[in-house]
Amino acid sequence: MAELKVRTFVEYRGKKCDVKATAAKAHKDAVKKCKAEPGDIKIYIKPEDGKAYYAAESGKVKGDVNL
Numbered sequence: 906m907a908e909l910k911v912r913t914f915v916e917y918r919g920k921k922c923d924v925k926a927t928a929a930k931a932h933k934d935a936v937k938k939c940k941a942e943p944g945d946i947k948i949y950i951k952p953e954d955g956k957a958y959y960a961a962e963s964g965k966v967k968g969d970v971n972l
Contacts, residue, residue, distance in 0.1 A: 917952030922972045924950070927957045930970040935961040938968060 913924040928948055935943045943961035950957045950972070958969045 931959040
């Protein structure tokens with residue numbers, strides 16, 4: 906059976922956001938702030954702000970990245 910490849914986008918007011926690319930940006934920023942691989946990361950995409958907000962390490966590390 907072939908592996909299913911999925912790409913997910915969020916579109917808001919004519920602007921499109923690639924969820925995988927946004928998650929990669931948030932992860933990279935979290936690694937910088939944690940100075941190591943974060944144990945967990947939650948990402949909240951808020952298109953009206955043009956940002957993705959994240960919380961890593963059970964909420965101890967927070968930040969945001971542009972979409």
